[in-house]
Amino acid sequence: MEGTPRDRARSQTMADIVRIGRQHLSTEGAAALSLRAVARDLGVVSSAVYRYVASRDELLTLLVVAGYDELGDAVDSALGKVEEGDFGARLSAIGTTVRAWAVGEPAMYALLFGSPVPGYHAPAERTTEPGTRVVRALVQLWAQAYAAGAIQVPQGPPVPGSLAEAFVAVRAELGLDLPDQVLARGVLAWAALFGCISFEVFGQYGPDTFGDPAALFEHQLRVLAETVGLTDRA
Incomplete structure (x- = not known):
């Protein structure tokens, strides 16, 4: 993976967000997707995930x-x-x-x-x-x-x-x-x-x-x- 350690860490976090979002899509459905729930499963406070994904709609677009x-x-x-x-x-x-x-x-x-x-x-x-x-x-x-x-x-x-x-x-x-x-x-x-x-x-x-x-x-x-x-x- 190219880039600085910070870039690699950000890319990995984004990949984890998409992965967890995809899991929630399978279990909860698209309409019930929640960034707070994603943050919980990611192990971070809800405010932290918004530094990577601005909204539920942004997560849907990524998916x-x-x-x-x-x-x-x-x-x-x-x-x-x-x-x-x-x-x-x-x-x-x-x-x-x-x-x-x-x-x-x-x-x-x-x-x-x-x-x-x-x-x-x-x-x-x-x-x-x-x-x-x-x-x-x-x-x-x-x-x-x-x-x-x-x-x-x-x-x-x-x-x-x-x-x-x-x-x-x-x-x-x-x-x-x-x-x-x-x-x-x-x-x-x-x-x-x-x-x-x-x-x-x-x-x-x-x-x-x-x-x-x-x-x-x-x-x-x-x-x-x-x-x-x-x-x-x-």
């Missing part, structure tokens, strides 16, 4: 960024093990990695993708970049597959004019060369991917409704690939 980065790192690592031209396998890597992380970290997943925490508004300047890492991986997958001829542009309902206008801005912002139908279905796949995971994590299917949730999710991924028009390879 949000940590969660997004952890999830993004997991997806990047999974993609690094899959051949770039095997687009079906890359979609599977993204989906199964997000699901595994969500199932293993339900409290963090709920903070990122569940109901908003009352009174808390995540600062866009700190959370947008880490928070879009997974969707950007999906967008990159669609773009690479389309460029390689591995997406058969699906026929479907025409894209409404107002949505087509919005897609112009999306293409410009992300540097994409994708037709409206692929973009529309890519958005559907993005929403459906997290919807399927959320149903499982939050128990919306009911207890023991499906004997093998992993197999159900794998099937859902294949359906989503077909929806976008994705083939395994060019």
